[in-house]
Amino acid sequence: MTTAAPAVKPVLFMLTALEQGDIDAATAVLRSGMLRSASQCAALELKFAELSGARHAMTCANGTCALQLAYEPLFEPGDEVLVPAWSYIATASMLVARGCKPIFVDAIEGTGQIDLADAARRVTPRTRGIAATHMYGCPVDIGATQALAAKHGLRVVYDAAQAHLSTYNGKGIGEFGDAVTYSFYATKNLGTGEGGLISCNDDKLARDIQLLRSHGETEKYLHERVGYNYRMNDITGAIGLSRLGRLPRETKARQEAAVRYGEILAKVPGFVPLKITAGATSAYHLYTVRLDLGVLKTTREQVMKDLGALGVPTALHYPRSLPQQPAFARFLEGQGAWPVAERLARTVMSLPMHHGLTEEHFATIEHGVRAVASRYGG
Numbered sequence: 001m002t003t004a005a006p007a008v009k010p011v012l013f014m015l016t017a018l019e020q021g022d023i024d025a026a027t028a029v030l031r032s033g034m035l036r037s038a039s040q041c042a043a044l045e046l047k048f049a050e051l052s053g054a055r056h057a058m059t060c061a062n063g064t065c066a067l068q069l070a071y072e073p074l075f076e077p078g079d080e081v082l083v084p085a086w087s088y089i090a091t092a093s094m095l096v097a098r099g100c101k102p103i104f105v106d107a108i109e110g111t112g113q114i115d116l117a118d119a120a121r122r123v124t125p126r127t128r129g130i131a132a133t134h135m136y137g138c139p140v141d142i143g144a145t146q147a148l149a150a151k152h153g154l155r156v157v158y159d160a161a162q163a164h165l166s167t168y169n170g171k172g173i174g175e176f177g178d179a180v181t182y183s184f185y186a187t188k189n190l191g192t193g194e195g196g197l198i199s200c201n202d203d204k205l206a207r208d209i210q211l212l213r214s215h216g217e218t219e220k221y222l223h224e225r226v227g228y229n230y231r232m233n234d235i236t237g238a239i240g241l242s243r244l245g246r247l248p249r250e251t252k253a254r255q256e257a258a259v260r261y262g263e264i265l266a267k268v269p270g271f272v273p274l275k276i277t278a279g280a281t282s283a284y285h286l287y288t289v290r291l292d293l294g295v296l297k298t299t300r301e302q303v304m305k306d307l308g309a310l311g312v313p314t315a316l317h318y319p320r321s322l323p324q325q326p327a328f329a330r331f332l333e334g335q336g337a338w339p340v341a342e343r344l345a346r347t348v349m350s351l352p353m354h355h356g357l358t359e360e361h362f363a364t365i366e367h368g369v370r371a372v373a374s375r376y377g378g
């Protein structure tokens with residue numbers, strides 16, 4: 001008689017649970033009856049600005065609104081804006097919403113970040129900006145981005161939806177560029193359900209964004225310009241403020257988990273971790289590897305299936321590059337090719353990453369990746 005192997009307890013892919021303090025903070029707002037954007041959103045803005053190195057921080061409804069609020073004062077319809085071919089759709093789709101033409105830039109294979117050399121080749125007399133995503137939580141080469149922007153007089157927006165509290169050259173990412181945008185979507189490092197924030201260092205731009213966020217209203221029922229209602233509410237603000245208090249500690253735990261992954265994967269052929277940009281620290285929203293399918297003689301789907309069976313959940317970020325999205329087909333003519341982004345779409349895979357990973361979890365992960373690698377010739 002054979003005895004079945006004990007079922008492995010699967011590792012959580014991400015950890016989104018609120019803590020009692022978050023719930024208490026939200027409950028206090030509910031009890032107060034002050035549900036609109038008020039003291040909690042204001043306190044979240046102050047603390048976020050301080051922690052990220054920005055002068056102004058403005059909460060809003062989500063990370064997509066944050067991009068829209070940053071783009072509208074900085075870009076005009078018809079502008080060409082350089083944007084990564086390797087990002088989440090919103091970075092580019094909100095340029096389209098502004099009437100801009102997204103000019104897709106290929107990625108660096110080793111890091112998954114925007115390739116500034118490719119960006120430089122795509123500059124034309126109509127180029128007005130760069131919208132660069134700090135992918136997976138890791139800042140792009142901000143030095144090269146700002147140098148390219150300075151050379152051509154471009155505006156820069158950094159999409160930091162995945163990169164809360166990451167740093168570049170020892171400084172908070174809020175110090176760089178014209179504006180930085182964040183998402184507080186439920187699964188993000190600072191998750192509030194839905195939510196977002198824009199930071200900037202220019203007083204006039206901050207005022208423009210504040211007005212756009214709330215119907216251009218300068219005093220009650222006086223509307224100086226056309227805007228939106230993209231405000232955050234105070235329940236969300238309270239959860240965000242409570243979570244922000246522990247975010248530095250949780251970010252450190254993610255960084256330590258990344259070190260453990262590095263140690264484990266260094267000994268496993270076929271699993272290649274993405275590298276961190278020189279001078280940067282990553283917030284490790286995701287821990288994404290490239291599969292070397294020359295070493296592992298199988299498909300990515302099989303690797304994911306086998307890992308799942310061994311208690312190691314995985315996900316794809318992302319299965320398509322942005323130029324491969326039907327939504328952008330009408331912009332691609334004459335733009336050339338994005339071979340690296342397309343290769344990343346075929347080869348990347350994300351492993352579990354959160355602040356609660358323990359040695360027990362890493363034992364499951366190590367066993368899983370080693371078993372799969374040896375099964376397929378790695």
Ligand SMILES: Cc1ncc(COP(=O)(O)O)c(C=O)c1O
Pocket residue numbers: 062063064065087088090091133159161162182183184185194195196
């Ligand atoms: C890089 C990037 N940009 C923008 C967004 C949009 O944020 P939200 O979902 O809060 O609208 C996300 C969220 O997934 C993202 O990952």
